[in-house]
Every structure is written in C-alpha cells, then in structure tokens.
Amino acid sequence: MKKHKSKAVPPPVRGKRGPRPRNSVTLKMVAREAGVSASTASRIINRTVNVSDELRLAVEAAIAKFNFRPNAAARGLALGKTQTIGVISQAIASPFYGEGMRGIEHRLQQSGYAPLFMSGNWQEKEEIRCMEELITRGVDGIILFTSALSDAALKAYARKVPIVVTGRLLKSKGLVSMQVDDRYGALVAMRHLLDLGHRRIAFVAGFENHPDANERLAGYRSALESAGIPYDPKLVVAGDFHEEGGMQAVYQLMDANIPFTAMFCINDETAYGACLALFRKGMRVPDDISVIGFDDLRSSTYRVPPLTSVRQSVQQVGECAAEAILQMVAGRRPQVSVPPIELVVRESTGRVAG
C-alpha cells in the first residue's frame, strides 16, 4: 500500500483517518445521487436562491431516499450559530422551575430553536460553570430563569451573548430583564386576607435579602398600613422557599405563642409545608388558620384543601422570556411583557373565626 510522493505540492493523501466511525449520510452523497454539486444541494435545502424545479425535485428525492439530515455541528460551524437557546434555571425537578421551563420549551418549539437546559442549584459557582458551558457550546442566546449572578457579571456576559433574565430589573446592552410585580402580588394576597377579616397575619419570607422576598415583604407591609394595622415584626419569619421552611415557620410561631389567624407564604411550596405543620399541630385549614401562597403551581389545585394563591403563571413568564430571547437573536429589540397577576381563591382561606 505504497503512496507516491511529489515535490512541491504533495497531492492530497487520502489515507484512512484513524478510527473515526462515520456512518451518517452527508450532503455530498445526496448531491451526487441527485446529480448536482454540494453547493446547489445546500442552496436548495436552505432556499437561499432559486433553482430550477427539475433539480429541486431531484435533490428532494435524494434527501427522502437517504433520509438525510444535515449535521448540526457542521452547520453550526459554518454559520456561527447553533439554533440553540441555553436555559439556566435553579432546579430541574422543582415544580416552579418546571413550569417555567415548560413555557420556554413550548414557545421555542415552534421556532426551530431548541432549548438546552441546565441547573444552577442556587449556587453562583455552578451557575458560572453553566454559563461557560453554554457559551462554549455556542448557544445563540441564554435565558436565566432567575439567577444567582451579580448584575455586573450579567452585564459582562451580555456582551458575549444575548441574555434574558427573570426576577430582577436590569438594563444593559444585549440584556433584557423581566420582573413580575411582586409587591403588587403581595398586596393582592393581603387584601384578600384582610377582606376575610384577618388582622393577625403571619408572613413566611424567603432567605433574607432575596430581592423577590423583599418586594413581597414590602407589599405585606404596605397592605397592613393601608388597613391601619400596625406592623408586628414577630409575625414575620424567615423561610427557604421550600416546604421545610414553611414547616419551621409554623413551629416557630406557635412555640413562641404568637397568635395569628392567617399566613401569607412567600410561595406555594412554603405554604405546603405550613399546611403540614399546622396539621401536625392539630390546626385545621382554613377553619382555624387561613393559608395563602404565591405562584399558583399546578399542584396547588390538588392539595387538600386546594390552596388559595396569587397567580403569576410561571409558564407564561417562561413563554415571555422565550419570546424575548427569540426577538433578540433575530436582532430586534424585544417587547417585554409579563403575564398579569391574579388572585385564585380556593379553599385554604376563609373568614376569620368569629
């Protein structure tokens, strides 16, 4: 198996290229089958220019015959884009983020872009790893469905790739943010409880200094103020955005003998935990204590009793975020909109016990 040799320009030596297992059908094969060049085939596939019907049909037949699908890596390399949107949420198994991802997936489906989901698990370091990974993979845009990164870090990344971030307000080149009106949502929740006659309303917050939590606390306070009820810091206890935090909050309040007739929980998961702890303490919801959540997760419909909640449609937030990033990668300035906030009254809230 001897190869000849040339002086100035050695001719292409088509040696076997190592153990590279290629089996897929390539554009070139399709083109040969259809009797055209690869360029023409490419143009037909992408409708880049007009081509005679005859050739078009020949190529389409060849594509069908071989069941040809262009290699995404090659296309991505040539085009400099991957038709992929990176999506970083905090936990893939969480019902909250699940609904958001579902919204993103749904909106992206019809667009030819595919989502690439990763989870930051509320750790700044992990989130950075995700960002680097996504950028390496050449995603065309990134949605941060809530983020643990600093504003400055976000702005820096936004210079490399279009970014949409939810859960904060931040304006910068190549970056769009979407914030739901947490304060107003909290106001709506509180108004509902106040209308039912509650005066001693506990608030189960999130981690301290979490922006969402602060806004909702502000709404809590302003609602009390409007109703002429003095703010009692003893009624505000920290949580962790999860069931565990809701449970601890109830234990803490009851063990300290702080009286209350209703609880406003920072999110539905916290409310679930609160309900369970109340159950353990022998309190009935809503007869003894009313409980209201925030987010209106799908599962809240099926709690026993079904949970009253402030609805912000996480799924719709996801859809809006996807819509925005699509606008951005298309080079347009996106119209950001957020879904409306509404109160969903179910059976975990009732008139204060007379």
Next chain:
Amino acid sequence: MKKHKSKAVPPPVRGKRGPRPRNSVTLKMVAREAGVSASTASRIINRTVNVSDELRLAVEAAIAKFNFRPNAAARGLALGKTQTIGVISQAIASPFYGEGMRGIEHRLQQSGYAPLFMSGNWQEKEEIRCMEELITRGVDGIILFTSALSDAALKAYARKVPIVVTGRLLKSKGLVSMQVDDRYGALVAMRHLLDLGHRRIAFVAGFENHPDANERLAGYRSALESAGIPYDPKLVVAGDFHEEGGMQAVYQLMDANIPFTAMFCINDETAYGACLALFRKGMRVPDDISVIGFDDLRSSTYRVPPLTSVRQSVQQVGECAAEAILQMVAGRRPQVSVPPIELVVRESTGRVAG
C-alpha cells in the same frame, strides 16, 4: 510574505467573507500568542502527547490570557462526537420526570457530558421529532426516560446511536433497557394494606394496556390471590396517571355505591387526586379510607396527610440510566442495575375501621 504557486490549482483567494460576525478567540490566536502551531496547542489542551514544559506553560498562559474556550461545534465536527447525551422524557414540568431528569443531570455532571432535554408529551409523533432532532444534533447517546415508541422503532434507532430506555424490557444491539419491578412494587403496596386489615381495596389503574399499569395490576391481583380474596373487577377503575384520573376514579366508585376501605393508586399523582375527591365527598384519609401511591415523589412527604407510597427512587433510576449510557458511549457493555423497591409508610394508610 509570498506564497508558492502551483499551476492547476489557483492560489487561495482570501476574499472578505461576508458579514460573518465572529468575535470569539480561536485556537490559532492562542497558538500564535504562545509561539507554537495550532496542532501543538491542540495537543496540549487535549493531553494527546507529551510536550515540553516550556511550551505547555506558554500555551496555558495564552489560554488564560484570552480566556480561550474551544468551539464545541468545531470540535464536534472534527471528532464526530459532541459530549452530549440526549434525554427524552414525557413532560418537563412533571414531578415524576423532574426527579428522573435530576438524577440524570446529577450523574452526567461529573462526566463531562451535558444532557440535552426534550419532552415527548406522550405523543409518539412528538417523540419521533425529538429523536430526529437529537440525532441531527449528533448526540453521543440517548436516554429515553419512558417512551411511547414501539419496540421496533427503538431497535431501528439503536442502530444509529446508543440508547437506554426505561420502563420496558427489551434487548437489542446498542440498546439497553431498565425496568423496575412494578409487579413486586404492587405486591408490597397491597401487602401493606392487607396487613392493615383491608379487604375491599380499589385499584386506580393507568391507561389501558400501558405496560407499567398491567404489571402493577398483575401485582394487585396476585396479592389478593395470596390473601384468598376474590378479585372483583368493579374495584378496578381506569385512571390517567394524573390527579384528574384519581378524582374521577373516586367519584366513579362512590357514585356506583361500590364499597371499599382502601385505594391503591398507580402513582402518587393519581393518589393526590383521589385524596382530594375523597375530601370533597366528606371522607377522611386514613380514618375512613386508606390511600397508597407509587413512586414516592418528593412532594408526597408534604401532603396532608403525608402519603404512604412505594418508593422506587425515580432519581436513582435516572442516575442508573445515565450511568448505563455513559458506559455505552465509552464502548463498554453496561452493568444495568435498578434501585431497590421499598415501602414508605406515612399517614395516609391506617387500620381498617372496625
């Protein structure tokens, strides 16, 4: 800077290449900065061969200086692999699939492979679309976390890319399947209810002919048989694997005045729905009716009352699936293992009312 010239082949015309916005730093730039060729830089990055410390340090410095990250598309094209595992589940927002994906994500994290999640929504057509998309994108392997595809279709795909599928038993080249022992799980659940003295036990099934559902039904029947209790088909009602189905099942049973003291639900979500419907009918769980689920979703811990369930650790199934696909892409034959089945007794089941 004169280049040599050849006759037949016209010299490369380095024309401006249209409006292609490239901004990223390339291997070539790094190599030039470090004073080596691109090949050497590549070899250093991939540790393909030994290189003198001097050059290694120079290249590493250049990489750090430019914050260089190799372009994944180019690498994927050259290597013919993408370091990506496609994962198809049925619904990204479902707690069941969420836990599975979490397991997969967790196992893959430490391996250098990234998961690419897509959802089939229980539609064969959508699942095919996902498969095609994943293959186009050149994923190195695919995990089907349950699948609506036929065995034959699966085998066909397995010839193009390594596949791991959960929820069925199927052996073929390039394909590994993982099935949990549904029948045994059902047996465990039933034994628990029987031990508590229940004799009239309803079974809320899934869709008809769903393999999991059939296996669990078989377990249900065999448990009854061992206990010497005749099988009463009126106690078996169809569900849909969701809350809605659980609710309808309860209504159907009670409207038909079929007496029962316990319910075995095909999965936890169904059990949630059943609990709610029982609540609506004024029945208490577990005082009047005991309810047991299957899967032990995380949220079952926080139901009111906390749900007794058969645990198969969906997350661990995900981890095992990920482990298996990693073995396969590495060219090894995987050792498939599935997590053990165990009964988690909580508060939704109790002694039959005397």
Next chain:
DNA sequence: AGCATTCTTGAAACCGGTTGCAGAAGGCCG
C-alpha cells in the same frame, strides 16, 4: 443580430478544531 443583464450552477475557500505523517532535534550506542 449584438450586447448588456440576470439566472443558474459548480469549484473552492472557509468555519475552528483534530490528527496522520514526516522532518527536526536530541540521546544513545558502537
């Protein structure tokens, strides 16, 4: 009919990496 213009089409450059091959450099031995 003759010339300008527009359409089609293919050859080859290019995207940014990896890698076979071979030449250069250094080490060891007789």
Next chain:
DNA sequence: CGGCCTTCTGCAACCGGTTTCAAGAATGCT
C-alpha cells in the same frame, strides 16, 4: 563521529456543511 531511536513539533488533510466568486446559460433590449 555517524547511524538509529525517541521525542517534539508543524504542515496540511479532514470533519460536513455554507457562501463567495466567476463562468456559462438564458433572457432582455435596441
């Protein structure tokens, strides 16, 4: 001190598409 072996390193082929450029064909116009 020359020959043979290793070890490093660079050139250029390649992965599979897209796109520029230019040539050839077809059409339009006077």
